[in-house]
Structures are given as C-alpha cells and as structure tokens.
Amino acid sequence: MPEDPYSLADLARLADVTPRTVRYYVAQGLLPSPDAAGPATRYGEGHLARIRLIRRLQRDHLPLAEIRARLERMGDEEVLAASAVLDPQEPEPSLVAQDTLDFVRTLMRDAGVRPTVATPQSPVRRLESMEAPAPRGARAPSLPPAPAPAPASPPPSVHSSPGPVPESSPARTAPDRTTWERLVISPDVELHVRRPLGRQTNKRVDQLERIARELFEDP
Amino acid sequence: MTHNPNPNLDHLVDPRLIVRPDRYLIRANGRSTRFLVVEIAAPTVAPDPSRRRPPVNLAFVLDRSGSMGGHNKLSLAKQAVLESIHRLEVEDRFAVVTYDDQIDVVMPGTLATPEARREAARRLAGIEPRNSTDLHAGWLTGCEQVAAGLGAEGVNRVLLLTDGLANRGVTDPAELARLAYDLRRRGVTTSTFGVGSDFDEALLQAMADNGGGHFYYAGDVAQMRDHITSEVGETLEVVAREVVLELTLPDSVRIDSLSPFRVEQGGGRTRILLGDMVSGQLLTIALRLTFDFGSVGREVGIVLRVADRDRAFEAATPSISSVSLTWTYADTNANDVQPRDVEVDRVVARLFAERAKQEAVRLNREGRYDEARHALDGVRRRVHEYAGSDTVLRGLVDELSEEQVQFAAPMPEMARKAAYFASSNLSRMRTAEGKSRRA
Numbered sequence: 040m041p042e043d044p045y046s047l048a049d050l051a052r053l054a055d056v057t058p059r060t061v062r063y064y065v066a067q068g069l070l071p072s073p074d075a076a077g078p079a080t081r082y083g084e085g086h087l088a089r090i091r092l093i094r095r096l097q098r099d100h101l102p103l104a105e106i107r108a109r110l111e112r113m114g115d116e117e118v119l120a121a122s123a124v125l126d127p128q129e130p131e132p133s134l135v136a137q138d139t140l141d142f143v144r145t146l147m148r149d150a151g152v153r154p155t156v157a158t159p160q161s162p163v164r165r166l167e168s169m170e171a172p173a174p175r176g177a178r179a180p181s182l183p184p185a186p187a188p189a190p191a192s193p194p195p196s197v198h199s200s201p202g203p204v205p206e207s208s209p210a211r212t213a214p215d216r217t218t219w220e221r222l223v224i225s226p227d228v229e230l231h232v233r234r235p236l237g238r239q240t241n242k243r244v245d246q247l248e249r250i251a252r253e254l255f256e257d258p
Numbered sequence: 259m260t261h262n263p264n265p266n267l268d269h270l271v272d273p274r275l276i277v278r279p280d281r282y283l284i285r286a287n288g289r290s291t292r293f294l295v296v297e298i299a300a301p302t303v304a305p306d307p308s309r310r311r312p313p314v315n316l317a318f319v320l321d322r323s324g325s326m327g328g329h330n331k332l333s334l335a336k337q338a339v340l341e342s343i344h345r346l347e348v349e350d351r352f353a354v355v356t357y358d359d360q361i362d363v364v365m366p367g368t369l370a371t372p373e374a375r376r377e378a379a380r381r382l383a384g385i386e387p388r389n390s391t392d393l394h395a396g397w398l399t400g401c402e403q404v405a406a407g408l409g410a411e412g413v414n415r416v417l418l419l420t421d422g423l424a425n426r427g428v429t430d431p432a433e434l435a436r437l438a439y440d441l442r443r444r445g446v447t448t449s450t451f452g453v454g455s456d457f458d459e460a461l462l463q464a465m466a467d468n469g470g471g472h473f474y475y476a477g478d479v480a481q482m483r484d485h486i487t488s489e490v491g492e493t494l495e496v497v498a499r500e501v502v503l504e505l506t507l508p509d510s511v512r513i514d515s516l517s518p519f520r521v522e523q524g525g526g527r528t529r530i531l532l533g534d535m536v537s538g539q540l541l542t543i544a545l546r547l548t549f550d551f552g553s554v555g556r557e558v559g560i561v562l563r564v565a566d567r568d569r570a571f572e573a574a575t576p577s578i579s580s581v582s583l584t585w586t587y588a589d590t591n592a593n594d595v596q597p598r599d600v601e602v603d604r605v606v607a608r609l610f611a612e613r614a615k616q617e618a619v620r621l622n623r624e625g626r627y628d629e630a631r632h633a634l635d636g637v638r639r640r641v642h643e644y645a646g647s648d649t650v651l652r653g654l655v656d657e658l659s660e661e662q663v664q665f666a667a668p669m670p671e672m673a674r675k676a677a678y679f680a681s682s683n684l685s686r687m688r689t690a691e692g693k694s695r696r697a
Contacts, residue, residue, distance in 0.1 A: 048557070048559075049559060049561075049582060051557070051559075052508075052557045052558055052559025052560075052582075052584055053506055053507070053508055053559050053560070053561065054508060055508030055509065055510045055511070055558055057556065087506075087526070088526065091509065091526060094509065095509075119525075131443070132440075132443050132444050133444070134444065134445050136405065136406075136407075136408035136445075138444065139405040139408055139441075139444040139445050139446060140402065140405040140406055140408070142405075142440070142441075142444055143398060143401045143402045143405045143441070143446075144402060146398055146437065147395075147398050147399070147402060150394070150395065150398070150427065150428065152361065152394075152395040152398055152399065152427070153361075154355070154361035154362065154363050154395070154399045154402075155360065155361065155362050155363065156362075156363040156366055157362070157363060157364055157365065157366065157381060217324070217389075218323075218324050218325075218389060218390055220324060220325045220328070222328070223455065223670075223671065226668060232328070233324075234323070234324020234325055234327055234387065235324040235327055235386065235387045235388050235389070236324070236327055236387075238327075238386075241327040241328060241330075241387075244328060245328060245329055245330075248328075
C-alpha cells in the first residue's frame with residue numbers, strides 16, 4: 040500500500056526523537072539524506088525504520104560508529120527485515136482456497152472427524168472408511184452430560200437404558216445413546232427429560248414446562 | 259481517481275475516519291494515560307443497477323442434539339435456514355451440516371439454484387433431534403464445506419448454532435477460539451448462535467470474535483429466527499472484509515484497546531482487527547495510550563490508517579487518507595487545566611461499564627453476589643468522579659446504580675444471558691439486538 044511520506048516534524052514525532060536528532064543522524068551518515076530540502080523535505084518508511092533500529096542498537100550500547108557501519112551495508116528491505124526480527128509479526132497465511140481446504144482436512148483427520156456426506160442420489164450414505172483411527176460416533180454407551188453444580192441430585196435412573204421408541208422419526212435412535220436434559224423450572228425445581236423424544240412427546244414436555252413455570256412464578 | 263479493475267469497487271462513497279483524543283498535552287515529569295476514540299464509517303454502496311454484489315459462500319451448521327427437540331427449536335432453526343437460503347442468488351453457495359455426536363453433511367456446498375433449494379428443504383424435513391453435542395466436529399465440517407468453495411470475493415462464513423454445551427470432541431474454549439482464528443486468517447469466518455440457557459456464551463463469543471464473525475443469543479425461537487435472518491442479510495451487504503485500523507506509534511508509547519477487538523502488534527505497527535463491515539456501518543473504537551516522561555515542548559505523534567482486504571476504503575470516494583495525531587509534553591499545571599473532550603469520556607465510560615457488566619454476569623452465575631455488585635460499583639464511582647454535569651455520564655451512573663442491585667441477587671440464567679448479549683453488543687458498537695449500526 041502506498042505510504043504517505045513524512046515531513047521532518049512527522050518523522051520526529053513518530054520516532055519519538057527531536058527534529059534536531061534526525062538532522063544529526065543525517066549529518067553523521069546514519070540516515071540517508073532525504074529528498075529535496077527546506078520545507079518540502081520528505082522522509083519515507085525506510086527512514087522511520089532506520090531510526091527505530093538506531094535507537095534499539097543504542098539501547099544495546101553499540102557505539103555510533105558501529106551502528107553506522109552496520110546501516111551503511113543495509114538497503115531498505117534489509118532494514119525493514121531487521122526490524123521485523125526484533126519486532127516479529129505472525130506471517131500471513133495463504134488465502135489460496137486449496138491451502139485452506141487442506142488445512143481444514145488435516146484438522147479433521149487429526150481429530151478423527153468423519154462426517155457422513157449426502158449425495159444427490161440418496162439422503163445419507165456412509166463414506167468408505169480410508170483411515171484407521173477409531174471413528175467418532177462409534178456405538179458406545181453415552182453417559183449424560185455431567186450435571187452443572189446444583190443443589191438437586193440427578194434422578195436415580197441416570198445410566199443409559201433403552202428409551203422409548205421415538206414415534207414419528209424415520210431415523211431410529213440406538214437405545215443406548217439417550218441423554219438426560221435438565222429443564223430449570225425455578226431455583227429449587229427442575230424437570231428431567233430424556234432425549235431424544237418424538238414430536239408429540241416433545242410438545243407435551245413443552246406444555247408441562249410452561250405450566251410448571253407458571254406454578255412456581257412469584258405471585 | 260485511477261481506473262479500478264474491480265467494478266464492484268465502483269460506487270463506494272463516503273467512508274469516514276475520525277479520530278478524537280481526550281486531551282492533547284502529556285506530562286513531562288510522569289507517565290500519562292490518554293484515551294483516543296476512533297470513528298470509522300464503512301463506505302456506502304451508491305445505488306447502481308449494474309453493480310452485482312459479490313457472491314457469498316455460507317455453511318449452516320445446526321445442532322440436532324436431543325435437547326433441540328424442546329420448544330420446536332430444531333424445526334424453527336431449519337425453517338430459518340431455509341428462509342435464508344431462499345434469499346440467496348444463484349451465484350451464492352450454501353451448505354447444510356447437522357451434528358450431534360455424528361456429523362451429517364445434509365447438503366454439500368452447492369450453488370443456490372432453485373433445485374438445490376428444493377432439495378435442501380426435502381432433506382432438512384427428515385432431520386430430527388437425536389444425541390449429544392460434538393460442536394467441534396460439526397463446526398470443522400462446516401469449515402470444510404466453505405473452504406471447498408472459497409470465494410475470492412464476498413463473505414465465506416460458517417454459521418454455527420447450538421443450544422447446549424459442547425460435550426464431545428474438542429470442548430476447550432481457548433482451543434476452539436484459536437482454531438476459529440486460524441480458519442479466519444485463511445478466509446473462513448465464523449458466526450455463532452446460542453439458543454436457550456444451557457450453552458456456554460463465553461465459548462461462542464470467543465469463537466465469533468476470533469473467527470471474525472458475530473455472536474448471537476436467542477432466548478426464544480422467534481429471536482433465533484430473527485438473528486439468523488439478520489446475520490445472513492448482513493453477509494449480503496458486506497462492503498469491506500477484514501477491516502484493520504493500523505497505527506504507527508513510537509516505541510515508547512504503549513497502546514491497548516478498550517473495545518473488545520483483537521489487537522496485533524509487529525513490524526512497527528499496531529493493528530486492530532475489526533472484521534467485516536457492511537455498507538455504511540459505523541464502528542467506534544476506544545484506545546488507551548500510555549506515554550513516558552519527556553521534555554516540555556517535545557512532541558510525540560502517531561499515524562492511523564484504515565485498510566481492508568478488498569481495498570474498498572482505498573477505492574471509495576472521497577478516499578480517506580491517514581490521520582496524524584500529535585501530543586505535546588507540558589508541565590503539571592498545563593496538564594491539569596487542559597480541556598477534555600467529553601465525547602471521548604462518554605465512550606470510554608460506556609466501555610468500562612460494559613466490561614464490568616460482563617464480569618458481573620460471570621460472578622453472579624458463580625453465586626458471588628457481593629463481588630458482582632462491587633465490580634459495577636467500582637465503575638460507577640469512577641465515572642461519578644468526572645461526570646460533572648454531563649447528562650450522558652450521569653445517566654450512566656444511575657444505570658450502574660440500578661444494575662448493581664440486580665446483579666447482587668440470584669438471577670435466572672436467561673436473564674444473565676440476555677444481559678451478557680446486550681452488553682457484548684454495546685461494547686462492540688452494535689445495537690443491543692445484535693445488528694450493525696449504520697451511518
């Protein structure tokens with residue numbers, strides 16, 4: 040991006056030195072002479088980067104002669120690179136689509152994420168397994184989520200057990216994968232609901248929740 | 259203005275960059291803290307029938323865990339998704355992923371043709387609530403779908419919806435936030451939607467902040483639908499992606515942001531990542547600068563610029579150039595009597611208040627009511643000290659007095675989440691309902 044050239048005053052302010060110091064550095068051969076002279080004098084990013092570098096090297100107790108010797112050999116790119124080493128920036132990753140896709144796929148592979156992808160022909164078809172790691176979503180009894188800290192203790196039958204067969208859903212749930220949801224009615228009263236449920240049952244639970252909340256509302 | 263090779267960048271008008279320091283003098287014989295308010299207005303798209311907005315590339319990632327069966331959450335989420343898909347044009351892309359502890363790519367990334375939209379409706383109809391919540395895997399799968407169709411222009415985004423706690427796969431908020439950031443830097447942004455009382459708003463907020471998108475809280479299904487609609491609508495209006503406020507400062511000046519945007523430093527620059535901006539969007543950011551000692555009369559300067567990935571700010575008319583700001587060292591007396599910009603005080607006070615509110619939400623949830631009250635009272639007292647006769651600042655003092663009382667007693671989780679969401683929006687300069695502010 041094009042940078043605005045700086046006046047002597049701007050440069051001094053940005054570098055936190057006095058204009059006199061800038062002129063001194065130029066006189067000492069630490070900074071290249073700026074373009075033009077007098078009120079129209081313009082300095083660039085290279086000047087700013089050089090002054091920063093000079094100040095850092097001074098803080099490291101290098102004598103001016105030594106600093107000059109180093110800077111003399113450096114073009115603008117090298118000065119900016121030297122600043123970058125002292126003040127690193129995370130490199131910008133590529134925005135090339137394939138790189139991004141590869142990055143995501145690596146994350147997925149490392150985490151064992153294997154989605155089932157629908158195709159035009161059928162709603163859901165399992166992808167052929169190509170990798171060894173145990174897939175996520177394997178048939179294992181799932182425990183309900185750990186209860187949040189609460190005074191009430193969970194209901195006795197919280198272990199996995201065959202649940203009611205969902206009424207209308209075409210996807211039959213494996214009975215050992217139900218979980219319990221806690222619906223808070225009031226600070227002291229909770230409703231525990233095993234999920235998933237069929238549509239009708241869900242509606243009744245909603246109704247029960249509504250009524251229960253009304254019952255326990257403050258008068 | 260030189261000819262712009264990208265016709266989408268024609269007809270962008272009125273960007274703004276306005277910078278206001280609270281004071282212009284700094285102490286010669288001490289450190290000084292000064293505040294800066296930066297107002298940025300994204301360019302507005304001037305009406306032009308020949309302008310085509312860049313296509314968007316979205317992936318809807320829906321939680322289908324068992325609890326989504328309550329209150330019709332899943333049905334309404336599906337409906338909201340279908341409504342959003344119908345607003346897309348044929349050049350736009352969408353994908354639909356559902357997750358519980360298994361991930362299903364219901365619609366792989368596809369152009370939004372009429373056939374694709376019909377097929378999406380058919381397939382979504384068969385999705386019912388099921389098991390537990392592998393949010394990480396669902397989200398990554400959405401990222402894959404977006405990455406597979408990554409558009410060079412336009413928004414590429416995953417819209418992740420959940421009603422519960424991530425309880426499978428990677429669940430650590432810091433790790434998920436880091437991943438969201440890695441994806442964002444590679445062009446895939448993330449917005450998050452939390453429904454009901456059980457999800458972790460800190461997690462979803464962190465994923466959205468790091469992912470370059472927005473977090474939304476829905477207390478009920480109507481709000482969920484509104485938020486999904488609003489977010490998709492805004493992706494269609496993005497005019498500048500990855501807007502960055504870039505500052506050049508002397509090494510001796512420390513800077514931090516009071517606004518909750520990501521700050522990166524390096525290469526002699528400080529960059530504040532503001533994310534994508536929609537046509538005419540207004541963002542106000544507050545920064546805090548710390549100056550060292552200096553000699554009376556010496557000047558310290560900074561330069562501010564706005565840049566974005568698409569160079570929309572650069573291409574807009576009139577183009578905004580960088581802004582330079584200067585502070586001058588002066589003695590104690592001069593410092594004490596200098597005027598303050600009260601508008602800066604107002605913005606800064608508001609941001610401190612919102613930070614305290616978000617802290618109070620956390621403390622209240624943990625039952626630490628006294629500390630919650632104390633957090634709000636601390637800010638109230640400080641604002642009161644410099645409020646003087648300013649009506650806005652005094653209003654804020656009153657607001658904090660009321661809220662202290664509220665947070666010092668048990669609150670229902672819904673109320674806490676609603677308070678958090680409103681506060682989060684205000685500190686990001688969005689409306690309390692989660693929409694961008696416009697000029």
